[in-house]
Amino acid sequence: MIQGEHPDFIEIDAASHTGVDNVRAIIEASCYLPQQGQKKVYLIDEAHMLSKAAFNAFLKVLEEPPATVLFLLATTELNKIPTTVLSRCFQLMFTHLPSVALKEHLQAMCLQEGVTIEPDAIDIIIQETDGSGRDAINMLERVRFSTSVITQETVLSVLGKISAEQLLTLFEYVVTSQPGKLLAFLQQINVQSLAPQMIWDMVIDVCRTLVLVKYNIMPTSLTWTRKQAELKQMADLCSLSRLQAIFQFLWHQEELFLKTSQKHIFFEQTLVLLCEQAPEHVVPKNIQQPVRTTSPTAPQPIKNVAPEQQIAPAPPPQTIQTDGNWGTFIQKISTKTDDALLMSIFKQATFEHVNEQKTIITISLPTPSKFFNDKLQESKALWLALAQEIWASTITDITLVKRAGPPLAPQPQSSPLPLPDIKKPAPSPQKQPSQHAYPQYSQQAKPYQKAASSAPSAPPAVFLTIKEPSEWPTSSLLLRHFSGKIRKMDQ
Numbered sequence: 218m219i220q221g222e223h224p225d226f227i228e229i230d231a232a233s234h235t236g237v238d239n240v241r242a243i244i245e246a247s248c249y250l251p252q253q254g255q256k257k258v259y260l261i262d263e264a265h266m267l268s269k270a271a272f273n274a275f276l277k278v279l280e281e282p283p284a285t286v287l288f289l290l291a292t293t294e295l296n297k298i299p300t301t302v303l304s305r306c307f308q309l310m311f312t313h314l315p316s317v318a319l320k321e322h323l324q325a326m327c328l329q330e331g332v333t334i335e336p337d338a339i340d341i342i343i344q345e346t347d348g349s350g351r352d353a354i355n356m357l358e359r360v361r362f363s364t365s366v367i368t369q370e371t372v373l374s375v376l377g378k379i380s381a382e383q384l385l386t387l388f389e390y391v392v393t394s395q396p397g398k399l400l401a402f403l404q405q406i407n408v409q410s411l412a413p414q415m416i417w418d419m420v421i422d423v424c425r426t427l428v429l430v431k432y433n434i435m436p437t438s439l440t441w442t443r444k445q446a447e448l449k450q451m452a453d454l455c456s457l458s459r460l461q462a463i464f465q466f467l468w469h470q471e472e473l474f475l476k477t478s479q480k481h482i483f484f485e486q487t488l489v490l491l492c493e494q495a496p497e498h499v500v501p502k503n504i505q506q507p508v509r510t511t512s513p514t515a516p517q518p519i520k521n522v523a524p525e526q527q528i529a530p531a532p533p534p535q536t537i538q539t540d541g542n543w544g545t546f547i548q549k550i551s552t553k554t555d556d557a558l559l560m561s562i563f564k565q566a567t568f569e570h571v572n573e574q575k576t577i578i579t580i581s582l583p584t585p586s587k588f589f590n591d592k593l594q595e596s597k598a599l600w601l602a603l604a605q606e607i608w609a610s611t612i613t614d615i616t617l618v619k620r621a622g623p624p625l626a627p628q629p630q631s632s633p634l635p636l637p638d639i640k641k642p643a644p645s646p647q648k649q650p651s652q653h654a655y656p657q658y659s660q661q662a663k664p665y666q667k668a669a670s671s672a673p674s675a676p677p678a679v680f681l682t683i684k685e686p687s688e689w690p691t692s693s694l695l696l697r698h699f700s701g702k703i704r705k706m707d708q
Contacts, residue, residue, distance in 0.1 A: 225251040225258060232263045237270040244278050247286045257286050264290035265297035272299050279305040313348025316439060322350070323357060327367075332357075334367040340439040341372045377412030378419065381440050385447055387488075388423050391463070392455040396492040403485055413480035420488075421467055427452050428460050463491060542607045543568035550603055558691070559596050562589055567620060575609040581620035590617055591694060 218226060229243065243259060251257045261267075267275070279302065282288060290306060292298060314322075320339050327334045334357075342360070346352035357367075364371050373380060379387070383406055390399040408416070426436050430452040435445055470487055477483045547563050554560070566580040582589065593600075593615055604612045683703075686693035692703050 223253065225254045225256065226260070227257070228260045228262065230263060231261050232266040235266050235268050235271060237268065237274050240267070240271040240274045244274070247278065247283055251285055255285070258289065259286065260289045260291065262291045263293075265292045265294045269299075272302055276301060276305065314350050316343050316348070319343050319348065319350060319353060323353060326354070326357070332361055332367065333365065335369055337369040338367050338372045341369060341376075344439050345376060376415060377410070378415045379406055379411065381444050382447075384419055384423055385444070385451055388420065389451060389454065391488055391491050392451075392459065394492045396489045399488055399492055400485070403488075408485065409481050411481075413474075413484050417467075417471070417474060417484060421464075424460055424464055424467070427455070428457065431457050431460070466491060546600075546603060546607050549607075550600055553603070554596075554599055556596065556599075556691075558592060559599075562592060563600075566617070569618065571608060571612075575611050576613050578604060578608065578612060578615045579618060580615060581618050583620050585617045585619055588694070591697075593617065595690060595694065 227246075229239075243261075247257060247259065249257075279288065290298075290302075295303075295308075320336075320343060323339050323342070324334075326332075338360075342353055342356050346356055360367050360372055360375050363375060369380065387399070387402060390396075390402060426438075426441055426448060429436055430448050436442070436448075441448060467487075474480060474483055474487070547560075550563065551560055562582070563580075566582055569579040569581050571578050597614075600615070601612070604615065683689045683693050683696065696703065
């Protein structure tokens with residue numbers, strides 16, 4: 218088994234054997250007894266690559282396998298394995314390798330292969346591969362081809378990253394609002410040669426680390442374990458609210474960062490914006506700030522003017538009593554109804570006040586009418602519960618009053634336009650056959666005109682006769698206040 222020569226151990230690559238025929242061949246071969254051992258072991262590597270039909274063919278034998286067969290399904294993407302297969306298997310999750318054990322393994326490999334490597338370089342490789350032994354070995358081999366002696370600078374250059382000292386210097390220029398020094402430092406480290414996504418993630422990581430330090434929690438990552446004194450010094454330069462503001466700014470800009478093709482320039486300008494904005498309030502421009510209202514100041518009289526020419530000060534603007542709950546009320550009720558007439562009344566109305574007993578809400582319209590009051594009473598069951606939830610449980614009604622304001626200037630009435638006589642339409646002039654521009658086509662047009670005149674006329678209009686007002690509430694409400702008929706439109 219150790220040498221891989223046991224006849225009862227069969228390893229199958231599911232990435233190249235994905236079809237249902239391959240699975241059927243495995244099932245057929247598993248029926249035979251083992252040759253030397255007590256069980257036959259089938260190791261199916263990259264099991265998530267099997268097709269749906271292959272998984273379905275596997276279900277029966279996985280549910281009731283032969284007593285002499287053991288199936289091992291190995292995968293790195295568990296989410297691609299169907300739940301019907303997972304429910305029939307005993308799942309073993311392999312965790313990441315411990316940093317100490319992985320570091321000892323890499324040092325032993327370098328000693329055996331004669332590779333000179335610094336301990337800091339190994340720490341960067343382990344942190345970058347997130348505890349994966351295979352990825353760590355691949356990265357170590359990738360770095361070894363670039364130089365004979367592997368140092369921290371070599372690994373960072375291959376990854377396109379900067380050191381922890383450079384990252385802290387970069388972040389210091391941001392929190393102390395020094396854009397000039399920041400731009401000079403970016404040119405010094407040659408930011409164009411770095412991986413922009415790596416640098417973006419490093420800035421976010423140092424923000425998170427400083428937040429932990431603010432709460433007296435020291436980081437456990439290999440990058441910051443030896444930089445605790447520098448982290449405490451950096452945490453003293455900025456407040457917790459500043460760190461949270463930088464976090465929010467980076468989250469809002471990350472989508473644009475991923476879409477742009479000039480990521481280095483975008484990253485550079487993002488850091489400049491962080492430097493130039495307010496230290497404690499770094500908020501993206503697309504986030505609306507609350508509007509600050511100031512009380513109007515009394516106008517000053519004009520000096521050095523004759524008494525008869527002195528202009529009287531203008532009266533202060535009329536203040537309208539508003540209530541923030543009214544906007545919330547309109548927003549919530551618009552999600553509960555599609556009645557356009559009711560929503561039109563609420564959106565045009567202005568909140569006036571709530572009485573002292575908190576039982577009646579008063580709103581105003583320029584021209585209220587009994588029709589609008591009836592509409593409010595008809596839909597009372599819809600808005601009453603919402604009003605009681607927002608204002609108070611004692612709200613019982615909404616009163617509609619006329620809005621106070623200057624009267625509108627009378628508009629000049631224009632004379633009505635003469636309406637055409639629909640019953641007797643004016644006959645359209647017809648040209649004589651002798652005056653036709655093309656006499657040879659005048660005779661051919663007559664059959665067409667005759668056929669057109671015999672076309673069926675439009676169906677007569679159908680008007681509604683409302684016998685049950687409960688079935689047609691809106692139509693019956695309109696007929697009570699307006700004269701006329703309601704026509705039924707064709708679908």
